[in-house]
Amino acid sequence: MNISAKSFHKSFSHGLREKGFFMEIAVIIPSKNGINHLKECLPTVVKATLQAPFPVHITVVDDNSTDKTVEMLPPLFPEIVFLRNPNKGVSSARNWGVKNTPCDWICFLDNDVFLDEHFFNTVQKYLKQDVFCVACAGYTAYPKVLGALEQNDGIKLLDWKRGFPRFTSNVYNKNLSLQQEYLSWGVQGAYFFCNRGKFEQLTGFDEILDPYMLEESDLAYRGLKRGWKIVYAPDTKPLHKCGGTINSKKNKYTQFLSKRNRVLFVWKNITSKYLLISHIFWLLLRTDIRILRTILRAWPDIKKKREIEKKEQVVTDETLFKQSKQFVQKGYGS
Structure with missing residues (x-):
């Protein structure tokens, strides 16, 4: 292909993308010691990509596993790219996967999710240029009633309780x-x-939250404050094993990360004086010295991130929480 032909092809493809007629999807799956989940779930992801109306690239990013995921799975799934995360944590793993995969849209999946073969066909109509994220309706993979669809993820709401x-x-x-x-x-x-x-305007997931907890909530919230919209796709039906990725939410380390990242989220993103006063009151009331020490050590980095968010903010914190509350008050139960 000569230079002018290449230029025409690039321009033509760009024009198709702008009109929504052509796109590439990157499926990014972070995994840490999840070889058994991947063996069970990846066949459904591959099957769904074969029915997709656009090119789909699947990338599994191994997050320093000890279960030989990268050595054992590539021969079983030659259509999938397997990468090793050079850092540690789910945010850095996802960022590394995006960096190394061509795409217009990113589909983030956990390693314990089953897809139906129509998944990408169903979601296509929501992937528009003015949309930031598409939130999927999700169901438990093992419902209490055999054969039933038990929904556990829908429209996500925001609430503010006890300073967080x-x-x-x-x-x-x-x-x-x-x-x-x-x-x-x-x-x-x-x-x-x-x-x-x-995603790139936000510089991806914030790796200060690694190894895990609240990274997707942080990404979504930063986009919402920029005035971008998250569209809900009620007709998607991914099945989640629920708990396969994080073995136990009662684990002491997981509880520590949850508390730490909730504080990090507030210090990075919340600019409302009213909400900050509420936060400080409850934080001092339930002081955890270990968490405060950890957060204060990271303050120079947090301060830089906070300044960026204040500068880019289009929608206030109060507006987002109020919108969510009003949605429920209109009669939509949760």
């Missing part, structure tokens, strides 16, 4: 009129899509 944000409330499909478009105030990290251009 809460991201765990959902509005499920049974409480929605599925004939209209709904926005979400967050995503489920096990399965969601992100516009690559906007």
Whole structure:
């Protein structure tokens, strides 16, 4: 292909992308000692990509596992790229996967998620240029009633309680009129899509939150404060093993990371004076010296990130929390 032909091809492809007629998807799956989950779930991901109306590249980023994931799985899945994370943590693993995979949109999956073969066909209509993220409806892989669909992820809500944000409330499909478009105030990290251009504007996941906890909530919130929208896709049906990625939320280390990252989230992102006063009151009331020491050591880095977020903010904290609360008050149960 000569230079002018290459130029034409690039221009033509760019034009198609701008009109939404052509795109590439990168599926990024971080995994730490998840070889058994991957053996079970990857076949469903591969099958779904074969039915996709656009090119889909699957990348598994091994996060310093000791279970020989990178040695044993490539022969079983030759269509998948396996990378080693040069750092440690789920945020850095996801960032490394995006950096090394061509795409217009990124589909982030956990290693314990099953996809149906129509997954990418279903989500295609939501992948528009003005969308930041697509939040998926998600279901448990092993419901209490055999053969039933038990939804555990829907529209994500924001709440503020005892000085900290809460991201765990959902509005499920049974409480929605599925004939209209709904926005979400967050995503489920096990399965969601992100516009690559906007992802790069945010410089990806914030690796200060590594090894894990709240990284997807942080990414989503930073985008929302820039005025970007998260669209909810109620007709997607990924199945989550729920707990396969993080073995126990009662683990002491996991509890420490949860508390630490909740403080990090506030110090990085919250600019509302009212919310900050509430945060400081409850933080001092329940002082954890170990967490405070950890946060204070990172203060120079936190301060830089905070200044960036203040500069880029278009929507206030109060507005986002108020929007979420009003949505529930309109009669949408959670």
